[in-house]
Amino acid sequence: MKVLSIQSAVAYGHVGNSAAVFPLQRIGVEVMPVYTVNFSNHTGYGAWRGPLISPDDVRDVIVGIEERGAFPTIDVILSGYQGSEGIADVILEAVARIKAANPDAIYACDPVMGNATSGCFVAPAIPVLLRERVVPAADLITPNQFELGYLTGTEPDTLESTLASVDRVRESGPRVVLVTSVERPDRDDGTLEMLAVTDTGAWIVTTPRLPLKANGSGDVTAALFTAHYRRTGDAADALARTASSVFDLLENTLNSGERELQLIESQEAYAHPQMQFAVRQVR
Template identity: 85%
Template sequence: MKILSIQSAVAYGHVGNSAAVFPLQRIGVEVLPVYTVNFSNHTGYGAWRGPLISPDDVREVLLGIEERGVLPQIDVVLSGYQGGEGIADVILEAVERVKVANPDAVYSCDPVMGNAKSGCFVAPAIPVLLRDRVVPAADLITPNQFELGFLTGTEPDTLESTLASVELVRATGPRTVLVTSVERPDREDGTIEMLAVDDSGAWLVQTPHIPMKANGSGDVTAALFTAHYRRTGDLADALARTTSSVFDLLTRTHESGERELQLVESQEAYAHPRMQFTPRRVA
């Protein structure tokens, strides 16, 4: 499998491609990383150095890849955080060109906007751009519950309302949806859930909630779920494998006391997930 991953990159820590590439490689996926920024560290520190890469420069890198004759081999285009409005056009152009070269290729979009605790942390134009242009072009999306609410103009909280919101966003284009950070008011205390839906049905998985903020964990989740699902087409299995790997990554990170994901130290969790959580069918 080959994944063209168009995302940010940092030298220190693990977000964007700096979070997604290694776990994908560890499960045997060939990744072509294309960077949209090249920062010293993620912006959560409040200070960083390095350049935003202009849309034209990103486009040039993609053109160079195309000139190597690689596009027919691409199985997935993956995108995440979009720092500026111009990069969306570049990503959508890349998706179109890849799908012309390989009609079986899919586009997986993590529509990063924010979360329930922090609110929106992207430029004001980005959520609208994602909702109106990018998400409808995707085959698979991985929003958190907060982002799903914006995409659909709803306030999903219960399982029923979250499922209803998923169906609304599926009607706009993407047939497969992974909802992360699902927090139902009637769930068990100290737990958090993920919900995956495609044409075959819906599956919910619950894990203990690890009390920490982990920048980049969503990028790892989107990457692993996309790869597992693309490889097998088995929604429940992809959800179980991803959940197991990410839970062990977050547990190791929390126990380390470090702020950055213990991405390399957790590599066995990607290659050989313990499968300690069993999704249940909910629709």
């Protein structure tokens, strides 16, 4: 499998491509990373150095890949945080050209906008752009519950309302939806859930909620679920593998006392997930 991953990059820590690439490689996926920024560290520190990469320069890198004859071999286009409208245009152009070269390729979009705690943390134009242009072009999306609500104009909280919101966003284009950080009032205390929905059903997995905020964990989640699903077409298996791997990554990070993801130290969790969490079909 080959993935073209268009995301940010940092030298210190693990977010964007600096979080997604290694876990994908560790499960046998060939990744072509294209960077949208090249920062010293993620912006959560409040200070960072390094350049934003202009949309024209990002486009040139992708054109260079195309000139090597790679487009027919690409199975997945993966994107995460989109810092500008211009980057979205570049991604959508790449999706169209790659799908023309390989009709079996899929576009997986993590529609990063914010979360229930912080609200939206992207430029005001980005959520509208994601809802109206980017998500409809995607085959697979990985919003959190807050982002799902914005995409659909709903307020999902129960399992039933979350499933209804997923159905609404699926009507706009993407057929596969992974909802991360599902929080519903009737779940067990101290737990967190993920929900995967496809044309053939819906599945949920419950894990303990760990007391940490780990930048980049969503990027790892989107990458692993996309790869597992693209490889097998089995959403339940992809959900189980992803939940197992990401939980162990987060637990290792918590136990280390470090702020940054223990990405390399957790590599066995990607290659050989323990599959310790049961996946339940809910539709």
